[in-house]
Amino acid sequence: MMLALSGASVDGSLYTDVVDLARRSPAWFDDTVSVWSAYGLAVFAVLMAAGWWRARRVDAASAVTALAVPVVVVLAYVVNSLVKLAVHEVRPCRTLHAVTLEACPAPTDWSFPSNHAAIAAAAAVALFFVSRRLGVIAVVAAVAMALSRVWVGAHYPHDVLAGLAAGALVAFVVMKVLVRRPQELARRIAATRLRPLLVS
Known part of the structure; x- marks a missing residue:
C-alpha cells in the first residue's frame, strides 16, 4: 500500500526556518556543511574499517562482529528504501519551492x-558493538549528518529523525542477534578462504 505523506504539514515551517538561516549564514560554513552532507558517509566507512582492523587483533569472534557492521548498514539502507517507496513523500524543496544549498x-x-540518516545511525549503533569509542564518534557524526541534510534543504526534520530511528533499530536488533553466536560464525568463516579477515 502506498501512502502520501504531506511533510509540509508536519514541520514545514521549521524546515523553512532552517533553510532561510542557511541562506544567511557565512559561505564558508555552508560550504563545509554541504561537503559533509555529500561526502560525510565516507567517514563511517573509515570507522568500520578501523573497527575491523582492531577487532581482528583481539580474536576471531570480535572480527566477525566488526565484519557484520557493513552488512547491517546495507540491510538498514534496504529497509529504509522500502519505507521510502511505500510513503512517497515529495521533497520539501519541491513542495515548499525553497531555495536550498x-x-x-x-x-x-x-x-x-x-x-x-539511516545509514549513519545504523553504522553508529553497530559500531558500539565493536568499540565504545568508535561508537561515540560515529554517533556524533550521525547527528551531524542528519542535521546537515536539513541544512542543505534535502529533507524535513522529521525525515532525518525517522531515518535515524530506522537505522538505529535495524542495527540494534541485528547486532543483538549476532553477538549471541559470534564464535560459531567465526568457526564457519575460518574454514573458508575468508579466514584472513578474522586473524591478523
Whole structure:
C-alpha cells in the first residue's frame, strides 16, 4: 500500500526556518556543511574499517562482529528504501519551492525517511558493538549528518529523525542477534578462504 505523506504539514515551517538561516549564514560554513552532507558517509566507512582492523587483533569472534557492521548498514539502507517507496513523500524543496544549498533531487527521489540518516545511525549503533569509542564518534557524526541534510534543504526534520530511528533499530536488533553466536560464525568463516579477515 502506498501512502502520501504531506511533510509540509508536519514541520514545514521549521524546515523553512532552517533553510532561510542557511541562506544567511557565512559561505564558508555552508560550504563545509554541504561537503559533509555529500561526502560525510565516507567517514563511517573509515570507522568500520578501523573497527575491523582492531577487532581482528583481539580474536576471531570480535572480527566477525566488526565484519557484520557493513552488512547491517546495507540491510538498514534496504529497509529504509522500502519505507521510502511505500510513503512517497515529495521533497520539501519541491513542495515548499525553497531555495536550498543542494540542488533539489528528482521528483521521484522521495524524502521520507532520510537514507543518509539511516545509514549513519545504523553504522553508529553497530559500531558500539565493536568499540565504545568508535561508537561515540560515529554517533556524533550521525547527528551531524542528519542535521546537515536539513541544512542543505534535502529533507524535513522529521525525515532525518525517522531515518535515524530506522537505522538505529535495524542495527540494534541485528547486532543483538549476532553477538549471541559470534564464535560459531567465526568457526564457519575460518574454514573458508575468508579466514584472513578474522586473524591478523
